[in-house]
Amino acid sequence: MSGRRIFTRPARSAAIAPYLWMLLFFLVPFGFVLKISLSQAAIAQPPYLPVFDLTQGVASIKAAFAALSSDNFRLLASDDLYVLSYLRSLVVALVSTSILLVIGYPIAYGMARLPKRWQGIAMMLVIVPFWTSFLIRIYAWINILQHDGLLNKILLALHLVSAPVVWLSTDSAMYLGIVYSYLPFMILPLYATLSKMEPALLEAASDLGATPLQAFWRVTFPLSLPGVGAGVLLCFIPIVGEFVIPDLLAGSNSMMIGQTLWLEFFANKDWPVASAAAVVLLMLLVGPLVLYDRLQRRQLENAR
């Protein structure tokens, strides 16, 4: 009996660790954000009311609870600015993820078909850009895309255009930046499922009369769906909340929710509205997150 306990105790505490992590670094901060989102902006330190003060006794805390309101959420729903920001974020994420899938799938497929000794090198080539800071790589794109940048110089030198083209501060530049930055997140899960596929399955399909195209759509693609799901969600979720790329590469006439949130927080110093926007963003992403979690779990079960 005592022997059994020696084994179960560390195992039990190891099982608790991730929940403790979630509690400390996700649930508690989220509690703060949720509380601020229900407060009102104020010119004070901190810049919102009410403030819970544990030293003033139970009555003041009760009063603070009573002062909480959902006004900020009503504001988000009523003002087009926010609604449009959310919509734009979802559209940008959807379009970028689709482009990423269309570009990433053939690359991952090609990598998985390479001879084994080349696959490692191909994998390196996909990962190597990560060794340079993300911000520096985006600034490099600014350099390439700007008025007298590399791209325009090449186009002018080749006489493909007669005057410099405006690339920077357009949606195209933003999509380029997003696709460039997130491509590895699409390729790697796709490559992981495609490289595990038995080549004999394609031979079997062909043996049973499937043309190469039919073999792809009937066998390869359905079997790669877990990778497609993982890649799509791994890109879609962070792109919805993307701030840096649209801020640096897109024009300023329409904003993604990340930018709106930043503006509320730093420019308007309206912490409560910014917090409310963050809470709604999280709610929007709960669906895809749960889906991703379920996919991962199913894949783990299949691997067993």
Next chain:
Amino acid sequence: MAEDGRKAATDAGSARREPQAEAAELPLLRIDSVVKKFGAFRAVDQLSLDIRAGEFFALLGPSGCGKTTLLRMLAGFETPDEGRILLDGKDIAPVLPHQRPVNMMFQNYALFPHLTVRDNIAFGLKRAGLPRAEIDARVAEMVALVKLEGLAKRKPDQLSGGQRQRVALARSLARRPQLLLLDEPLAALDKKLRESTQLELMEVQRRLGMTFIIVTHDQEEAMTVADRIGVMDSGRLEQVATPRELYEAPSSRRIAEFVGDVNLFDGQVASREAGRVTISTKDAGSIVVAEPRQPITKTTVAVAIRPEKVKLSRRGPVADALSAHAINRLEGVVTDVGYLGGLTTYKVKLDSGAVVRSSMANTARLDMDAYSTSQRVVAWFTPDDCVVLEK
């Protein structure tokens, strides 16, 4: 179900009987001086072979002998570098795998893990563009043929190894190919299951009247299932024969050793008279053998005797009388006794130091006839039991 089987058999039969001027005297499959090279390595080397319609043919050989490469050329996954492969008189070299009237059962089955048993079997039928009703009927027929009723909605990972093997067989048979290729189809099964599955394979082949080519490294399996066996080594066919011929009249030392156990004695032809040839061997003295149908041409030969043809007797007048009947007798000491249930194997060390192996059926329950180690015995065999090998 038996009726369905007969129907399928006549279908396949009528397909074969279609008049084809040139094909009339040709076999279903003719492999003509085919060469396949991987770099400098000749995996298949100048190989020729005819296979008749309705035949169950086994390609037998050690791993790396080129048998799988040959099979993959028939399926279309490899292209021959030289030579021709004629199916029904037509060269199939330019025909892509998905257009060949040939199906393959893969070594590890290669079942589609995302499809149910039913959809796996229907895969080839859908590609052939058959109407739905016919697909359903054909799938039901196949499911019944391989006795998988009730499992049609399962996915491959919910099946046992034996059941997966049946799905793979049903899937490869569903299109009623002219030729079915089986790549080590039973290698993943345990011994008991393998033996019963061999019998089922034979039954299916007989019932459908299809032509099967099986690749295996297991000589017992080849002997059990096949009408004819082609023994392959280093990309060449060493011998093509019925299982009985292969065992009782191997064409070379290598085949004698590869197919079953054998005692081999090297020697020279000493004399020949009246259908009897005397061969003087270093290890076993003079051995009298029957002159084979193809007269011996070389002087340096080997004598091969299968262990079950070597009988043991106690020393004494009876054993001594054997020599009078031109029966070969060797004296030695039993060094090893292996009791295997149905039979017992003995190793007898001759005075020359050579070892003769004998296996005798345990026909009586009480071990009156058994010999024990260090017992001195006479090992004997008739001239007809010997095979003379010239290479």
